[in-house]
Amino acid sequence: MAQKGRAVILMMDSFGIGGAEDAAKFGDSGADTLGHIAAAQGGLKVPNLAKLGLLKAAEASTGRAPQAGTQEGAKIDLPSKYGFMREISHGKDTSSGHWEMAGSPVQFEWGYFKPDYPSFPAELIKKICDEAELPGILGNTAASGTVIIDELGEEHIKTGKPICYTSADSVFQIAASEKHFGLDRLYKLCEIAFKHVAPYNIARVIARPFEGEKRGEFKRTKNRHDYSVKPPMTTVLDEIKNAGGEVISVGKISDIFAKQGITRAVKASGLEELWNVTLQEAKNAPDFSLTFTNFVDFDMTWGHRRDVAGYAGGLEYFDKRLPELAAQMKEGDIAFITADHGCDPTYKGTDHTREHVPVIMFGPNIKPAFLGGRDTYADIGQTIADYFKLPSLKFGKSFLND
Template sequence: MSKFKRAFIIVLDSYGIGREPDAPDFGDDVCNTLKSIAASPKYDTPNMRKIGLFNIDGVGCGTPVDAPIGSFARLRELSRGKDTTTGHWEIAGIVSERPMPTYPNGFPADLIARLEEAFGRKILCNKPYSGTQVIKDYGREQKETGGLIVYTSADSVFQIAAHEDDVPVEQLYDYCRTARKILQGEHGVGRVIARPYTGEYPNYTRTPRRHDFSLDPTGDTMMDALQRKGLATIGVGKISDIFAGRSISRSLGINKDNVDGMEKTLRVMDEDFEGLCFVNLVDFDMQYGHRRNIDGYAEAATVFDRQLGEFMSKMREDDVLMITADHGCDPGAPGTDHTREYVPLLIYGQHVRAGVNLGTYPTFAMIGATISDMFGCDLKTKGESLLPRITK
């Protein structure tokens, strides 16, 4: 019988720890998110260091501790992608052997024509674009024509931006739901994203009412496995969106920021439940990684680590904590895209063995396999359970 009643997985979105061997296939050269931010004077993460962050194989930075208080590993992504959806799905047990479609030259004309007919509105832009720049460049035309600004990125995403005065947010969400139904199969992008904004040219501001409409997961997940046993699956932040709401028993919604996400998680710790609390902290990626803000990323890591200290002090005897990431987004690398990197796995709890270097594993799905094993659930996945190695 498992010694664990509650599991907390905290995904530090984009917190990579070094270039994977196949990084050139994804357009990446030298990249190491952790190394870039750990060099900043703003970086100070004593709690993650104590668990074993700098003891992980190949991190290439920081000072390891002599006696880590947790178990730790380096995980390689097996899926053919380096985006949020692919990474989280793999954490949960799904390995995506085919990359989700991307559109470096925009979406094909026949698809755009089909979408315009479905929307009853003109589509503007249709290019890869920065989300802040695209509304500046197309905002006036959007207002003049009543059209919808459609753009993409290096990720598998279809994004629709519109001014809230011209297209009310609920209507924008309806357009996204329509697009989600159309964007399947060959054009099954990972996410359709609503991007509402306000303001006057040239001072437009994106609002917090962004909403993601994800592709339905293509396989069995650890949440599916837990739900089959009647266990809790609580999502914090983007988790429910990433999994299209499937097998999430309760979602605490999108976070205002990382601090808000951790505050929600700390409140969940006061509840008595059996199962999983799955947390995504997106600011590392969205606010700092893509914007190549090394000091900002480092400072966000420092703030998280302080809240982590509070989290650890509140842990119950039968709790387990796993800290990981879904891909890299090295703020010291060229460009603005995600980076193909290994991710950390830090595991801590009273029943977790201390000082265990688990080594390097070939898939993030080790996490989903371990969680399923922890609660006696069946999950078919390419990952293998680490439970025998980490349990005291």
């Protein structure tokens, strides 16, 4: 018999709320994504998030209230639990954050490519080029994707050489023109690269297709695809699927989990489309289901590009859509708002920042509570397992009844 109730995770990619205790180890002392955006913009209009406890969670995280200003006009009226979470995974990357919140923290060290040219070992590039029958590659350094595509896009089209680059994350990224190189060919190339980067302990190979013909006009398309290693242990997604439940991924969640524990994957990109699809999927989801969405723009479009105003606008738009989800929740449904790491757009560099992340749980039958600082993101996975009466996970402590 299926478990009653439905769960939703709204994963705001990169939305940190204050530097973690170990931020200095990562070179991120003083980072505070939410606090610095609010201060730089002279305030934020996020009344619904505030009503659910976001600003109080941020104050508990940093010891000071964000300079968000007075929050009026909230249209959400559901009880909530709120607090912040610490990460125990060794990295501050996408895979580590997502896997940990699902109950599988990364307690080993990822492999990384060096940031300066040439980033990739010559023998690795030779193996990839030989198998893919390529004349060579362009890039071969750490870079912003939009910048390196703009710089090398024309040469790529002329030579047929893909643009390969890395970042501070454990990634090997390949950008190519959908029109001139071909989307299927790019995907096949990424499969080849994924096989050959395995000995280097790299978390993901990412296909970055783009369109356009000349510098200043290149634009990445929505057909990004991540090739990921599998989580190191069983996640709450696996437990739900194995027990006969539904796990509906929206956006890049399925890629991040290497399709493990996913019963239905729905593509979407852009903040508006991700919200539209999430609302539709959550509305139609059956009992004993988890709808899990990654809102990637906070990280990809605004965090890494250090676009403070864009990030602020995204937060305010996200806030405006929350009442739509609240309005369609049934008795017993639960929803979570959280993040996988920080990416402070006011901070030096363009990398992720090691921060606490928010944990907000809301729904019609929630018992209000302040959750304080949680010791691991895995508390979300454990809470969902508890909610669906599934076996306990190895990591995490449930706050379902706190």
